[in-house]
Amino acid sequence: MKTKKIIWLNVMMLLGTIGLMLVLNEAVLRLYYWGSLAPKINDENPLVPHPTRGFAFRPGMTSWHQELDFTVQVHVNGQGLRGPEIQPKGAKKRILIVGDSTTYGSGVSEENIIPTLLGTELGSSRVDVVNGSFTTYNTVQELLFLEEEGLLFEPDLVLLAFSPNTDIQANTLSLQQLAQKHNRRPYAALSPQGELLLDLTYAKRFYQDQQENAEIRKASFFKGLVTYTLLKKYVKGFKSSKWNDPNMFIGWPFLAEFSPEHSTRGMSAQDYQVLWDDGWQVTKALIVRMRDESRSKGAKFAMMVMAPKLQVEKDYQQKVQEVFPHLKLDTSRINRAFEEFGKEAGIPVLDALTPLVEAWGMGERGLYYNVEDEHMTAKAHKLVAASLAQQIRDHHLLEVEE
Incomplete structure (x- = not known):
């Protein structure tokens, strides 16, 4: 005993x-x-249901965005956009940036994000920049925001910040279903006659579901642990699933050709080509409609391709090649496609890639987060904003009196 x-x-x-x-x-x-024992917890959900776009930001809310890479306080103004209150249009020239989490500034404080810095570079006494960017939005949602709200701010220039690592595969339902688990956005398609068609079915369904379940969904105790997050990231690196298909999550924008060897669904190169060709045609039609809507309201329209980590960091590219040895990368393919499209559509294309590639080549590091997130850091935002300001001047996109 x-x-x-x-x-x-x-x-x-x-x-x-x-x-x-x-x-x-x-x-x-x-x-x-x-930097603290206690996590930052939001009492309210920073997102609210939206009848056409599925979700939007809660107006007038200050919340926390915390991941292993950063802890950032985010203020959303009364108009439901990140940044200061938007005043009625006066003598100042106005730029409206439309984009997703990159120009929204995920992980970066408001004073250090591209829209804020761009206004400073161009002269905040003469130019104001409205940040019409939303986390996880696709181009369809960005178009709807522009038509429903963005153009009401009377911009002189609308600047589309296109995210090549997510936008195309999230614009059509056929690509979205292969790239992501949840269908909760509006999608687009082309009719046999080439007419752009918007499908709000899933967005409306998500909107109704959110209205019925409006309370904030809190993570379980274990999922809130840093230990759990790191273990999940570690295990995920060795786990194979149907979602781990580089032909989808890297995809046409960065590949010289598709690699059936890495397909998780037994798809051929031709299968991928058909889907991505359709996605690209739909995406171009969405952008053309944004161009036309902007110009109809007296605004100039320009676009830029935001540079993900894969395009800039050479050691990151090497890691991707080690994991997917049959993959043939062409990391600037989407930029060439945009240049060609810009010429066809008469849309100026600004370059957000070169300043980051040049900085990396000169030994600059810390341009992107590395642990739980891969968005640009404040350092990268500053480099891109300075370059964009000069390009806007060079292209005469905004006539500002010195």
Whole structure:
């Protein structure tokens, strides 16, 4: 009996020691990544249901965005956009940037994001920049925002910030279903006659679901642990699933050709080509409609391709090649396609890639986050904003009196 008590006591002491070690480990990780033991928790959901776009930002809310790479406070103004309150149009020239999480400035404080810095570069006393960017929006949602709200701000220049690593595959339902698990956005297609058709079915369904379940969905205790997040990231690196298809999540914008060897669904190169060709044609039609709507309201229209990590960091490209050895990368393919499209459609194309590639080549590091997120850091935002300001001047896209 005494031996059993000793064994039981030893087991309890072992479990207690393991538990204490886990608690200490979690505390150290939180201090390292967050700089605090307590996570930043939002009392309200920063997103609200939207009848056509599925979701939008909650107007007038200040919230926290916390990941292992950063902890950032985000303010959304009364108009539902990130940034200061938008005043009625006056003598200042106005730029409206339409985009997704890159120009929204995911992980970067408001004073260090492209829209803020661009206004400073061009002269904040003469130009204001409205940040019409939303996290995870596709080009269809960006078009709807422009038509429903964006052009009401009376911009002199509308600048589309296109994200090549997500936008095309999220614009058509056929690509979206192969690239992501959830269908909750509006999508687009072309009729046999080439007419652009918008499908709001899934966005409306998501809108109704959100209205019925409006409370904030809190993560479970374990999913809120830094330890859990790191373990999940580690395991994911060795886990294969149907979503781990480089022909989809890297895709046509960055590939010289498709690689059936890495297909997770047994698709041929021709299968991928058909889907991506359709996605690209739909995307061009969406952008042309944005151009026409902008010009009809007296605004100039220009576009730029935002540069993901894959295009800039050579060691990141090498890691991708090691994981997918049959993959044939062509990381500037989408930029050439946009240049050609811009000439066809009469749309100026600004260059957001070169300043980052040049900086990387000169030894600049820390342009992108690395742990849980891969968005641009404040350093990259500053480089791109300075370059864009000069290009806007060179293209005479905004006539500003000096």
